Amino acid sequence: MAENKTENKKTGKNDAGKNDSGKEAVLPPKSDFSEWFNSIIDIGQIMDVRYPVKGLYVWYPFGFGIRKRVYNIIRDIMDNSGHDETLFPLLIPETEFMKEADHIKGFEDEVFWVTHGGVTPLDVRLALRPTSETAIYPMYKLWVRSHADLPLKLYQVVNTFRHETKHTRPLIRLREITSFKEAHTVHATWEDAKNQVDEAVGLYTDIYKKLSVPVLISKRPDWDKFPGGDYTIALDTIMPDGKTLQIGTVHHLGTNFAKTYDIMYENAEGEQEYVNQTCYGISERSIAALISVHGDDKGLVLPPAVAPTQVVVIPVLFKDTTEAVMNACNKVVSDLKNAGFRVEMDASDARPGAKYYKWELKGSCLRIEIGPRDLEKNSAVLVRRDKGEKQFASLDGIVETVDAELKQMAEDLYTAAEEKMNAMIAPCETTEEVVAQIGKGVATLPWCGCEECGMKIEEETNGSILGTPNVETEIKKGKCPACGKEADQIVYIAKMY
Ligand SMILES: Nc1ncnc2c1ncn2[C@@H]1O[C@H](COS(=O)(=O)NC(=O)[C@@H](N)CS)[C@@H](O)[C@H]1O
Numbered sequence: 391m392a393e394n395k396t397e398n399k400k401t402g403k404n405d406a407g408k409n410d411s412g413k414e415a416v417l418p419p420k421s422d423f424s425e426w427f428n429s430i431i432d433i434g435q436i437m438d439v440r441y442p443v444k445g446l447y448v449w450y451p452f453g454f455g456i457r458k459r460v461y462n463i464i465r466d467i468m469d470n471s472g473h474d475e476t477l478f479p480l481l482i483p484e485t486e487f488m489k490e491a492d493h494i495k496g497f498e499d500e501v502f503w504v505t506h507g508g509v510t511p512l513d514v515r516l517a518l519r520p521t522s523e524t525a526i527y528p529m530y531k532l533w534v535r536s537h538a539d540l541p542l543k544l545y546q547v548v549n550t551f552r553h554e555t556k557h558t559r560p561l562i563r564l565r566e567i568t569s570f571k572e573a574h575t576v577h578a579t580w581e582d583a584k585n586q587v588d589e590a591v592g593l594y595t596d597i598y599k600k601l602s603v604p605v606l607i608s609k610r611p612d613w614d615k616f617p618g619g620d621y622t623i624a625l626d627t628i629m630p631d632g633k634t635l636q637i638g639t640v641h642h643l644g645t646n647f648a649k650t651y652d653i654m655y656e657n658a659e660g661e662q663e664y665v666n667q668t669c670y671g672i673s674e675r676s677i678a679a680l681i682s683v684h685g686d687d688k689g690l691v692l693p694p695a696v697a698p699t700q701v702v703v704i705p706v707l708f709k710d711t712t713e714a715v716m717n718a719c720n721k722v723v724s725d726l727k728n729a730g731f732r733v734e735m736d737a738s739d740a741r742p743g744a745k746y747y748k749w750e751l752k753g754s755c756l757r758i759e760i761g762p763r764d765l766e767k768n769s770a771v772l773v774r775r776d777k778g779e780k781q782f783a784s785l786d787g788i789v790e791t792v793d794a795e796l797k798q799m800a801e802d803l804y805t806a807a808e809e810k811m812n813a814m815i816a817p818c819e820t821t822e823e824v825v826a827q828i829g830k831g832v833a834t835l836p837w838c839g840c841e842e843c844g845m846k847i848e849e850e851t852n853g854s855i856l857g858t859p860n861v862e863t864e865i866k867k868g869k870c871p872a873c874g875k876e877a878d879q880i881v882y883i884a885k886m887y
């Protein structure tokens with residue numbers, strides 16, 4: 391019988407649905423999103439928030455199973471678009487780190503420092519990377535010689551450290567970002583780097599499509615771009631409480647860092663030129679987004695591509711038919727496993743209702759129930775986690791049926807999430823309308839584009855200008871509410887995490 395290893399492995403928890411103190415925990419309704427999120431992180435076995443350093447959290451094995459599959463998707467998309475994965479050191483000497491700070495006012499007020507080796511003070515303090523420009527670019531200076539070396543497209547998946555002063559939260563705002571995928575590319579011209587920015591935005595959109603997470607893409611206003619960058623394109627999603635979460639950023643760095651780190655190449659005419667660069671990052675916020683966007687009052691709803699358990703088979707046992715039912719269930723389990731599906735059998739002696747509750751909480755995508763009456767008809771009952779409706783399927787061809795159902799579920803999850811997100815965006819023409827809207831979603835507003843008006847709009851609405859949509863919108867321009875001038879653009883405004 392397929393033991394359910396997740397449940398029996400010592401993970402500091404012996405079952406889903408119990409909280410850290412082992413008590414039966416009840417998930418709050420998703421309408422109370424903040425409480426729901428905190429609770430699902432715990433009883434959904436994602437991260438243990440009891441680690442004794444603020445902003446640092448521990449992955450439970452179950453949550454790590456989701457992370458592993460999300461990052462397999464990210465690596466697959468990066469590796470199949472001309473990037474090579476690599477790994478740079480965690481510690482950055484102050485001499486290199488402060489070059490960036492001097493020129494570009496970067497992360498120096500968020501960085502953690504290492505000052506001793508044992509009891510011996512270090513002669514040069516070492517920064518824990520908040521992001522890796524200042525570790526990587528001194529090496530790029532050594533590696534890049536001629537235009538034949540370009541484009542250089544590397545990425546790494548590492549932990550990074552930021553002494554965040556705003557409210558820290560697991561998956562959303564950590565002081566140790568455990569799953570920071572950062573790409574750093576080098577190009578001959580500004581235009582080549584711009585094309586790379588556009589490619590990266592496409593890759594990130596593909597990643598989130600595979601997670602069934604819809605995104606808003608916008609160009610951040612100048613005052614909110616990456617320190618040292620020319621411009622930033624950001625991907626945001628709208629969380630159930632109407633606030634937006636920045637779940638990916640792509641930065642055009644121009645020649646700013648090349649000048650700071652003296653990264654030059656010999657062009658085709660034999661002259662020395664500064665390179666143009668980009669960098670783009672995704673973190674475990676990608677997992678915060680998929681959990682938040684798809685979850686419901688019963689718990690996790692996971693896209694089949696990342697669900698640790700895609701199918702759970704539940705035998706409906708009566709004394710005189712146990713053997714026949716168990717044989718049928720075991721066959722379904724082994725056929726699905728041989729076809730590459732992640733399937734568990736729950737033959738425990740818990741009541742059926744308790745089993746449904748547990749596996750729904752854990753976000754298993756499809757439940758298959760088989761009892762004696764089903765056997766008589768050579769069929770099974772299928773219940774998809776996102777729809778919840780019972781459907782009947784023949785045991786013949788069950789693998790094909792499951793495959794079709796899971797593919798359809800991924801599509802339906804995206805469609806449902808996209809409709810929900812679009813319904814949370816409303817066009818506004820005055821700051822009063824924006825104030826009413828950003829308590830429950832994103833507002834669009836005409837803007838003349840000048841920073842002073844932007845600041846005034848943020849102040850009056852107590853919201854943030856996400857930026858100008860990266861796609862042509864048919865929303866009419868109208869007048870900037872701060873100065874009355876004809877607006878030359880539309881901006882997204884929202885409360886942000
Ligand atoms: N404290 C944090 N916790 C979790 N995720 C974070 C945190 N800070 C930033 N992120 C995520 O990391 C992404 C990249 O971070 S960033 O500062 O915008 N960009 C960089 O660091 C660039 N070097 C690109 S790699 C952000 O879009 C955001 O989704």
Ligand SMILES: [Zn+2]
Nearest residue numbers: 838843870873
């Ligand atoms: Zn204006």
